[in-house]
Amino acid sequence: MPRHGAAGAMSGLVLHGYWRSSASYRVRLALALKGIDYAQVTHDLRLGEQSAPDYLALAPHGLVPALEHDGGVLIESPAILEWIEARWPSPALLPGDPDAAAMVRAMVALVACDIHPLANLRVLKTLRQDFGASEDQVQAWMADWIGRGFTALESLVARHGGRFAFGDHPTLADCVIVPQVYNARRFAVPLEAYPRLVAAAEALLALPAAGAAHPDRQPDAAG
Incomplete structure (x- = not known):
């Protein structure tokens, strides 16, 4: 599984995605706006790597992104975005009202x-x-x-x-x-x-x- 790391990855996060996946892009934007470091693992959608057994063990739906954190795995970008917002509330990406x-x-x-x-x-x-x-x-x-x-x-x-x-x-x-x-x-x-x-x-x-x-x-x- 190819691994592309962001410098340091101090947060312990690993984002499984693909460069042109819009759902992966959403998560990268939220992490970037909050200044959260992470590592990346690539799954080439053109080659069907999202259906490989080792990835399906992490993300049973066979889609990107998936986000590994402290031994857990999150799937589905809306849920991941909400989790990021809850874990790192500043700067806020949801209004308080x-x-x-x-x-x-x-x-x-x-x-x-x-x-x-x-x-x-x-x-x-x-x-x-x-x-x-x-x-x-x-x-x-x-x-x-x-x-x-x-x-x-x-x-x-x-x-x-x-x-x-x-x-x-x-x-x-x-x-x-x-x-x-x-x-x-x-x-x-x-x-x-x-x-x-x-x-x-x-x-x-x-x-x-x-x-x-x-x-x-x-x-x-x-x-």
């Missing part, structure tokens, strides 16, 4: 539950292999589901956003929105209809810590 925190969580769910699962690698493979979808049809599928979710997010950012997706400080909402915008750009999904959403993503990417979490800057990034 319950109503505001619920709205941030709703933004997270819009991406993690409504958009991402329908444009995941295994879904796209199923469309191609089991239903004979052409690349144009797969592209249209992704654009449709991303567009539906982004339309809702654009409205929410218009109501609640400031410099970032919710208010003037980064939140967990930004941690999931930025990777989804990255995916949209990767698949050439038009973004002109979502100026507030894109501006919030760009604001987070302008932070040095967030830049370090970018897929292109990971040790396993393809050349």
Whole structure:
């Protein structure tokens, strides 16, 4: 199992992921924004390494990311994000007000539950292999589901956003929105209809810590 370590890994955390996995990117962003050191282990999704027996022993669902900590293993990025926030509450990525925190969580769910699962690698493979979808049809599928979710997010950012997706400080909402915008750009999904959403993503990417979490800057990034 290839291991790529961040300097020191003082926290004892090991992030199992893949450079272009948007769910892994979410976790890297949260860790970076909080200044938490960690080591990385790569599982190349293109080669199916997430289905290897040694990884399934850690993460039975066969997906990345998984986060090892002090003998335990966490799976599913929304749960990992909440755990990070609970363990390292400063700087906060959830507002203290319950109503505001619920709205941030709703933004997270819009991406993690409504958009991402329908444009995941295994879904796209199923469309191609089991239903004979052409690349144009797969592209249209992704654009449709991303567009539906982004339309809702654009409205929410218009109501609640400031410099970032919710208010003037980064939140967990930004941690999931930025990777989804990255995916949209990767698949050439038009973004002109979502100026507030894109501006919030760009604001987070302008932070040095967030830049370090970018897929292109990971040790396993393809050349």
